[in-house]
Amino acid sequence: MCFGRLAFCRCGVALSGLKKNQSDFRQRFIIRLYRIAHWASVTRKKTIFSWPIAVPILVAYRIVTEWFFQLELPAATKIGKGLIIDHGFALVVNKHSIIGNDCRLRHCVTIGCKVNPDGTQGPSPRIGDRVEVGTGAIIIGDITIGHDAVIGAGAVVTKNVPEGAVVVGNPARVVKQNSKISKDAGLPS
Numbered sequence: 001m002c003f004g005r006l007a008f009c010r011c012g013v014a015l016s017g018l019k020k021n022q023s024d025f026r027q028r029f030i031i032r033l034y035r036i037a038h039w040a041s042v043t044r045k046k047t048i049f050s051w052p053i054a055v056p057i058l059v060a061y062r063i064v065t066e067w068f069f070q071l072e073l074p075a076a077t078k079i080g081k082g083l084i085i086d087h088g089f090a091l092v093v094n095k096h097s098i099i100g101n102d103c104r105l106r107h108c109v110t111i112g113c114k115v116n117p118d119g120t121q122g123p124s125p126r127i128g129d130r131v132e133v134g135t136g137a138i139i140i141g142d143i144t145i146g147h148d149a150v151i152g153a154g155a156v157v158t159k160n161v162p163e164g165a166v167v168v169g170n171p172a173r174v175v176k177q178n179s180k181i182s183k184d185a186g187l188p189s
Contacts, residue, residue, distance in 0.1 A: 027086070033064060034079070038076075040053070040075065041054070044058070070089055071091040072092045075095075077094070077098075081102070082102035084105070088105075089107045090108045091109050092110045093111045100147070102130045104131075104133065108136040110138045111125055122142060124141075124142070128145055131151070134152045135154070137156075139151065140156070146160075149165050150166045152175075154168075155170065155172040165177050
């Protein structure tokens, strides 16, 4: 436990996104609210005695983010440290999605699930670490976005994206695959 501004944060996770969003108060505010609401969401599920504290926090979070900031970032969503939200307007994230560390989401991004023929909700995407998602991108379904991938603006992603890939278009296709092994690194060929 850390005993800084947010006594309930673990190892500075609640404050990590603030350092990366320094240029915009709105983004810092959204990240701070999300971390507090996520804590309340997790705590609420552990014991009924935490409900008097957690429920008002969750209601206030939803009102502020959805009504005032026009974005849907549910408190139950699992998001790693260092999230950057650029121009967070019209951002929609499904609560079952998982977003890794140091990711960047731009405005008008949708990360969600497919609805099954019987009307139930299908699995949501899993996004790796250091992924950049361009403006207006749509990531839908039971897919995995690999670490260090780049999703281009307006891309519609419905299939897995390998690590280090750059995908663009509708439907999204790989246009570049970054290789982690460089010949200049002194590694044997």
